[in-house]
Amino acid sequence: MRAPSPSVGGSSSSRRRSDGPVRSHKVVFLGQSGTGKTSIIRQFVYRTYDQCYQATVGMDFVSKLLNGEAGRKPIRLQLWDTAGQERFRALIPGYLRDSSACILVYDITSRQSFESIRSWAEQALEGRSSKDVVMALVGNKLDLEAQREVSYQEGEALAKELSFKLFFEASARTADLVDAVFHGLAEVLPSEVPKKAESDDEIILEPPRRLQAVGQPPTSKKQCC
Template identity: 45%
Template sequence: MDSPSTPATADFSLASPRRTKVVLLGDQSVGKTSLITRFMYDQFDNTYQATIGIDFLSKTMYVEDRTVRLQLWDTAGQERFRSLIPSYIRDSSVAIVVYDITDRQSFLSTSTWIDDVKAERGSDVMIVLVGNKADLSEKRQVTIEEATAKSTQMNIMFIETSAKAGLNVKSLFTKIALSLPGLDKDGQADAKNIQIDVTTQQAAAVPEASQCNC
């Protein structure tokens, strides 16, 4: 007697998650490593240690009806490592450009980091502007309105986070996973950046990010 045939639904070749390279950029001490640590391990280390060169971590996300494997590349913010950065941007799908909301210069520097990304990847990349250290809102040097205006002008995503408090960190990476191009059912890539609207917040609380419908 013939053994029963394997049902077509048992094709496990479809289960292999897509790998997406995400590179984190920004000046020294804005919290790039802390964001990754919070996302990966739900931990925060108060001891600051500068990233030397490039670090790499990977995490699989399960969001809605899709599985996405994010390759997170943590880059050094020090000027002496700047020459290494373009080679890591070159094949990235997502660039997270981080600044410290209490350090205005780090916000001004994001323009250069974004220019570097566009020089290497053109429009074939999703760019997210992230204002970190939102738990220190009383020391704020960059307003939400100013950062929102910049993201709108550049047609990129924007969100404020606190790696220390764990606020909006999961939301950041979830929004990225849901916005990745080429994951829709008909296989058509949509590289349009989606702005994340962050509304007025209190010093001790950062609201969940929501997608802007504008």
């Protein structure tokens, strides 16, 4: 699935004052460890891909501003990267409560990661309606087509079954369709700021800060793809 690609970047303080406050949306990434959630975020925000990755511990956070297109206002996506290991799942509900969207990621070369999506979807929608949060499904590692275990048709069918608004296949390694995921998401999220005042403080892009889970050591295992 492809989506229009509005320009990406920051905006000056004077422009924000004249155009009004920018709407911020909290977007939470879910999925098994090793599916490439962190890699997708880093490719989109920093245009980098690390062959050797460090498994996420607890939560990571970063934001990026998407400039509007065709009369739409800019919106800011606050991207929350969650740990896929089972021992961290108890931490996730607290981060889901005020989220605008959830992006569920599976690895097209791993049927197990695909079959876990229903469980992640249940957690994402626990106590909420699908009308309250935009749900998107992403099959990552499109560059490993020769090792594919999950077909495009299966991913598309699951997204329809679960009433997800968006489905994409992408590659964090090559950046193929990575931008389309976020641009597609931006198109279905409201850009107007509600009447309740929202903070328009600038969020500076920084390397993601790592939030440690209670009782966990500050180091995490480094793996190579």
